[in-house]
Every structure is written in structure tokens, then in C-alpha cells.
């Protein structure tokens with residue numbers, strides 16, 4: 001795997017001496033998925049198919065594309081199928097081999113060969129901050145690491161993670177992904193107070209608040225499911241008390257780091273993302289992801305687009 005080079009336009013953010021490479025990714029996937037019940041009663045939401053691959057496979061592929069070949073997945077009760085999906089399936093492979101179905105055999109093997117995937121269980125799902133803290137032992141104290149939420153899809157044509165890794169190495173701080181949302185939607189996200197850095201798509205985060213009331217929101221910049229964090233976040237998370245929803249919030253730990261930019265490992269930057277992103281844990285966004293990605297595929301697209309045109313033409317006017 002080749003390490004991405006750091007773009008020259010990020011130079012003003014650092015002292016010309018980039019920090020260590022980012023090689024590990026953490027994928028929290030232990031949440032309960034209540035927004036998608038009853039589908040998620042016995043099936044993890046990360047395993048819901050987006051066209052013909054489970055949502056989490058897109059996330060793992062994104063990590064691998066960014067050079068992160070060492071992945072720790074945070075799972076929990078009822079999430080066994082995640083491990084099975086990224087493992088070999090000997091019986092299935094033997095049956096496909098006997099049939100001479102080479103294409104499907106390749107697809108089945110592909111998910112088992114993607115990356116070096118490790119698992120740890122969260123026990124009680126006590127919040128995203130707690131899930132990230134479960135990765136402390138695997139990640140260690142020295143190197144920055146990426147966090148990719150297992151139900152958040154970034155379209156592979158819209159690069160985000162590599163840019164965030166570049167910003168992390170230049171600043172040696174922590175980096176979040178920010179996306180402009182309609183002000184009426186900020187209460188669904190963590191929200192950031194920001195100031196300019198001189199690099200167009202990079203902002204300094206001066207404060208963060210989890211799911212604010214729209215009238216108290218510091219901006220309409222929502223934190224979406226990609227992070228590249230300094231390992232100091234573990235020390236902070238250990239002392240972070242349960243916050244909103246009685247959960248240990250990653251946002252609260254990042255707020256502590258944002259308020260301490262002068263100390264090593266402190267400070268938070270935001271990379272503004274303008275591409276396509278789907279929250280597959282939300283039913284409507286999930287449907288949009290399936291329709292968009294399937295309609296753009298070579299194998300399914302032509303017939304699906306013809307169906308959609310006819311379907312839309314037959315819709316009653318609102």
C-alpha cells in the first residue's frame with residue numbers, strides 16, 4: 001500500500017515537518033440501529049445491502065483506498081454476521097467452484113481478502129466516544145488513527161479521507177469532516193464553531209456541541225462520520241462523563257481538545273466536504289443511496305433508469 005503524499009497547499013497549516021503516517025482505522029459498528037427497526041432487530045444495520053454489498057463493505061473499501069490496511073471493528077451483541085462477511089466461506093466457495101461460477105467466487109472471496117481486520121466487542125453500547133475508547137489498546141499511544149462510522153457512506157468518487165489524513169499530518173492535531181446542512185437539520189448532528197485557516201476547505205474548530213437546538217447551533221456545519229484523531233483523544237475520553245442521551249460522546253472529547261490547541265495533541269481542524277454522503281442508518285438516506293448507486297452501475301443502471309423515468313412520470317403532482 002502506498003502512503004498518500006501530502007498536497008503542497010496544506011503547507012501553511014504546519015511547520016513543514018509532517019507527523020507520523022496514519023495506518024490504522026477504527027470502524028465503530030456496535031450501535032443499536034433503532035432508527036431502522038424492525039429490520040435491525042436481528043440484522044446489524046451495517047449489513048443492510050446497498051445494491052449487492054453490505055453497507056460496511058463500502059466503508060472498509062474506503063479505508064483500504066486511503067492506505068489503511070489495519071482495521072479494528074468495534075462490534076457487540078448480534079453483530080456476528082459482520083465477522084462472517086469478512087471471513088472465508090468455504091462451503092459457499094466450494095459450491096461456486098463446483099459450478100464453475102468464477103465471477104461470484106471472486107466476489108465472495110474479495111471481502112475476505114480486503115484488509116487485515118480485527119474485532120473487539122463494546123459490551124454495553126455506551127456511546128460513540130466509548131466505542132472509540134475500546135480501540136485504545138489496539139491503536140496505542142503514539143500514532144494518529146482514522147475513525148469511519150460503519151453506517152456512513154462517502155461516494156468513492158468524492159475523496160475525503162486522504163485529504164483529512166494530509167491535514168492531520170500537517171497539523172498533528174485531530175481532524176473532523178464537516179458538511180453544510182440545512183439549519184433545521186443541525187439538531188441531528190454534532191455541530192462545530194469554526195474560524196478560517198487560509199486553506200479553503202480547512203477550518204479551525206473552536207468549539208463543538210452534540211445535537212444542538214437550532215437556535216443554539218454555532219453554525220450549520222455538521223460533523224459527519226469520518227475522523228482522523230490524535231491518540232491523546234483516548235486520555236480525554238477516559239475522563240469524559242456521559243453527556244447527551246446519557247452516552248459518552250466523542251463530540252464532548254473533541255470539544256475538550258478543541259479548547260486546548262496549544263498543548264501537544266490538542267486542537268481540532270475540520271475538512272469541509274461537498275461530495276455525496278449517505279447515512280445508511282436513516283431509512284430515507286438508505287433508499288437514496290440504493291437508488292443512486294444502482295442507477296449509476298453499468299449492469300443495473302440502464303434498466304433501472306428506464307424504470308425510474310416511467311415511475312416518476314406516473315407520480316401524482318404534489
Ligand code: UTP
Nearest residue numbers: 028029030031032033034035125126127131150
Ligand atoms: P448512531 O448515532 O447512528 O447510533 O451511531 P446507533 O445506535 O447505531 O443508531 P440509531 O440512532 O439507534 O438508529 C453512530 C455510529 O457509532 C456506532 C454505531 O454503530 C454507528 O456506526 N456506535 C454508536 C457504537 O459503535 N457504539 C455505541 O455505543 C453507539
